[in-house]
Amino acid sequence: MKQSDTPKLYDRIFKPRKYTLENGKTVNERHSRLPLVLILLLAAVIVSGEVTGFSITTLLGRLNYFFVMLFDMFPPDWAYMKDVWSPLWDTIKMSLLGSVIGALLCIPAAVLSSSNLIRNRAVTAFFKFFFSVVRTLPTLVVALIATYIFGLGTFAGTVAIAVFTFAYCGKILYEQIETVDMGAHEALEALGIGKLSAIRYSVWPQVLPSFLSTVLFCFEGNVRYASILGYVGAGGLGLILNEKIGWREYPRVGMILIALFVAVVAIESLSSWLRSKLT
């Protein structure tokens, strides 16, 4: 281990402990950064506590109110299930179609932002920045804007999910493309094959399994997220969930949540089985 010549500020304030070994060499043991980190964390906790009005007494004293709504949900209204089926399928279809559209759209953009395939730094930087900005846009905001443009309904939700999937899968895809083994690609280009075919036959087979697995993972998350989108009128389970909460019909809310739980568990096990086949 070679020590840098100019010590960091922290090491200049808290001098490192010096040990002299038997063979006459001196070894510096730098002080742990833990106190500094702890002080910073403590300061952040105090500031956040002030800003958010955190009070442990309110929390402990009134925590029972948290369970009021939860206990009202049980027993759930089983008979209501017949009205849950259609929005539940809508939610699943929305997230499926949205995930597929988003995943297909992100492929060309991800190729354009991979620095090992595109020589032009400006192009890759632009597309990477584009991905980051789209990823920071809250899905709920995208959904709300989509409802203004496309009208209320599942189409708006599908668009919102496609936008989110585009950004999420695109980022992971270009990171994977940038780490592939470029030997096969160079060999194909040396043989005089076109640029696109070289990508098709060398890069694509390497990233395809992990890309599919990313898309499946994203789809799982989207099913859960799609249930929120209904809140802004973008179709699916959220629509009836919002309605029933508004009317305080908590047994029905319980039924909706149970249906969502079962669907999520089923989709997660199906998708993790598929992903284990892929890798």
Place this chain on the structure above:
Amino acid sequence: MNDIKLTPAEMLSKEPRKWITTLLAVLVTVMILAWSGSALESNSTGGSGLSVAKGIFLGILHPTASMLFTLGTNGVPYLLLETMCIAFLGTLVGAVISIPLAFLGAGNIVPKPIAIVCRVIVMAIRTIPSFVYGLMFIMVTGPGAFAGLLTMSVCSIGMLSKMFIETIEDLDRGILESLSAAGCTVFDKIRYGIIPQLMPSFASTLIYRFDMNLRDATVLGIVGAGGIGAPLIFAMNSYRWNDVGAILLGLVILVLIVEWISSKLRTALMKG
């Protein structure tokens, strides 16, 4: 190796015929997609969609400057600070709840049945959408940032305990054995054997979750649980697209900065 004598054409003909499975997979995928296309419906706005979109994007691209630079409680800087505080404490409280859950859900520490029960509980916690939690906590604390903080913490439990469980299950038992062979007490074993193994990964998970919480904070706004979400949703519902632009601009810049710092911190943690 007598295959080597074959010509490329003969080699190709010996390739296993996988087209049937491929065809089946493609067929099933296409059928599922066609089926899910049937759910697409929208109450069309009567062809005015394009002009509406134009108005929205023009508004968002011209953010209200006065909102961006005022330091009062309704200016963007304060709202962002509040959102960061909610995400920070929410992540911390979530971690405090998730650590015991993670130890109870790790198959190498407790018996299998307990671990499975614990994991089902975590999964059930994760299924309930965040705005339902938001409504529940508003009954506890009243609307405001405190409710948002508690909602964030409960929503973080799912992912945090899942990642913590994976870390705990990867613990290297050999180190603990050698520590007990050297005569260490239980406390020494936790201090020098377990904490150094878990800390970097836990910290990196927490930083990542903070990042996600900051991004998800807008969801809280829809139920009035504090942060930047509420003004954002109000502005959108009353078509004040310039204000929406100002809030979004602040949020996007903040998230990008935090993401950059958090990825730097996480690589530093990985390197040790």
